[in-house]
Amino acid sequence: MRVRTDDRRQAILDVATEMFREVGYARASMAAISARIGGSKGTLYGYFKSKEELFAAAMMAVMEEQAEDAIDLLDRSNPDAYSALRRFGLAYLALLTSSDAIAIMRAAIAEGANSALGSTLYTCGAERAWQAMATYIAHLHKKGALQAPDAKVRGR
Numbered sequence: 001m002r003v004r005t006d007d008r009r010q011a012i013l014d015v016a017t018e019m020f021r022e023v024g025y026a027r028a029s030m031a032a033i034s035a036r037i038g039g040s041k042g043t044l045y046g047y048f049k050s051k052e053e054l055f056a057a058a059m060m061a062v063m064e065e066q067a068e069d070a071i072d073l074l075d076r077s078n079p080d081a082y083s084a085l086r087r088f089g090l091a092y093l094a095l096l097t098s099s100d101a102i103a104i105m106r107a108a109i110a111e112g113a114n115s116a117l118g119s120t121l122y123t124c125g126a127e128r129a130w131q132a133m134a135t136y137i138a139h140l141h142k143k144g145a146l147q148a149p150d151a152k153v154r155g156r
Helices: 006-027 030-037 041-047 051-072 081-096 099-111 117-124 126-143
Strands: none
Touching (some): 006 041, 030 041, 051 081, 051 099, 081 126
C-alpha cells in the first residue's frame, strides 16, 4: 500500500492547474491529468474524489495566497477600522477580478448545471472571506469600535 504525501498531492495540483488552464475544465480529464503526471487514475482518486474536487482544490490553491493576504488585512490590532476594511475591500476586489478568478468563475458557471462545482468553490472562497469579515466586524463590535450587533447581516 502506498502512502499519500503532501508532495505528491502538490504535484497533482500543479499538473491539474496547468491542464485546466490549457484546455479548460470540460476538456480536462482525470486520465489526461494522470498520464501527464505519470501515475494512475486510481492515484488521483486516492487524493481527490472527483474532477470537481480536484478542480476546486487546484483553483483554490492558485488563489489561496492572495486570499490570505486580503484576509490578513483585517488586522485586529489596527484601531483604524475604516482603513482596515477599505484595504480589505480593495484587495478582495483585486482578487475577484484577477484573471485566475475570472477563469474559475467561468468554469463554475459553465458546469453549474452539471455539478456541485459552483457550490464547492463558493464554500472554499467567498464564504471563507465573508466569514473572516464577519469575525472581524464582530471583534470590532465587541471592542466598541463599531456598532454592528449582527456581523453577518447582508444588504437587501
